[in-house]
Amino acid sequence: xxxxxxxGLKLGVTGGMGSGKSTVCKVFSVLGIPVFSADDExxxxxxxxxxxxxxxxxxxxxxxxxxxxxDRAEMARLIFSDxxxxxxxxxxVHPAVFNSFRKWFLNQSSPYSIMEAAILFESGAFxxxxxIVTVITPLEERIERLVSGNRFTREQVIERVGxxxxxxxxxxxxxxxxxxxENDMVIPAVLGIHAEMLKLYGKINRD
Numbered sequence: 094x095x096x097x098x099x100x101g102l103k104l105g106v107t108g109g110m111g112s113g114k115s116t117v118c119k120v121f122s123v124l125g126i127p128v129f130s131a132d133d134e135x136x137x138x139x140x141x142x143x144x145x146x147x148x149x150x151x152x153x154x155x156x157x158x159x160x161x162x163x164d165r166a167e168m169a170r171l172i173f174s175d176x177x178x179x180x181x182x183x184x185x186v187h188p189a190v191f192n193s194f195r196k197w198f199l200n201q202s203s204p205y206s207i208m209e210a211a212i213l214f215e216s217g218a219f220x221x222x223x224x225i226v227t228v229i230t231p232l233e234e235r236i237e238r239l240v241s242g243n244r245f246t247r248e249q250v251i252e253r254v255g256x257x258x259x260x261x262x263x264x265x266x267x268x269x270x271x272x273x274x275e276n277d278m279v280i281p282a283v284l285g286i287h288a289e290m291l292k293l294y295g296k297i298n299r300d
Contacts, residue, residue: 095202102205102294103198103221104286107213107263108228110254111235113273117228118209120283127201131190131210131218138189139163145189152181173252187216194221204294214258214266224293226286227267229260230274 106121106128108114118128138145146158153171157164172179198206205223213219232254239245245253264270269289271282 096204096294098202099199101201101203102223102290102297104205104207104290105213105219105222105225106207106209106228107211107219107225107267108230108273109232109235109257109260109263110211110250111239112228112230113238113279114209114211114228117226117271117273117279117283118207120280121207121287124283124287125203126205126207126287127203128207128209129194129197131194131208131213131216134190134193135186136163138193139186142189145185148185149182152178152185173256176256179256183216187218190216191218191221194218205290212257214263219266224268224290225266226269226271227260227263228271228273229264230272234274 104126106114106118108117115130118130122128139149140162146161146163149163149168150156150158153168157168157171168182172182194208208218208222210216210218213222213225219225235254236247236250239250240247269286271277271279271286273279
């Protein structure tokens with residue numbers, strides 16, 4: 094089934110830090126569904142858009158782009174110690190990411206395309222989606238995954254998770270759930286959602 098470019102549905106995939114969103118999206122990719130990573134695009138824009146860099150540095154009160162690349166450690170320190178800076182930075186970055194997604198989507202010819210975003214709800218990106226999937230993993234498993242990869246300390250993970258929406262809030266506003274704990278079967282869950290999205294696309298086009 095092939096759609097005209099830009100005429101497909103939009104499926105948002107979100108979940109807490111360490112929940113395994115990217116793993117889930119890789120399964121969708123194997124099925125031929127294009128995936129736009131909002132987090133990766135935000136990083137790309139911040140490393141390449143000079144005007145956006147200047148705006149972020151102005152909000153931070155210091156140059157956060159020595160050598161033209163974002164000092165992510167310093168950015169994290171600032172935004173997690175001052176929520177107002179986090180909100181101001183988001184108000185600069187999110188519109189740029191949304192604009193990139195819109196342009197990207199217009200070139201897709203799949204029955205549906207995915208936006209993968211850690212803060213799909215917090216950023217307002219959920220308003221652009223036709224359906225939403227939340228990936229659920231118990232907090233302790235998420236902490237273990239992130240700490241074992243040597244990317245964060247336990248304290249850093251807990252601090253960052255505390256700045257994200259809780260699972261109960263995500264679940265309340267989601268159309269589909271994928272449980273991604275150690276014994277959960279992710280592939281059948283993805284196949285089920287894939288079938289539902291194809292069915293929805295077919296129904297909309299018949300109507």
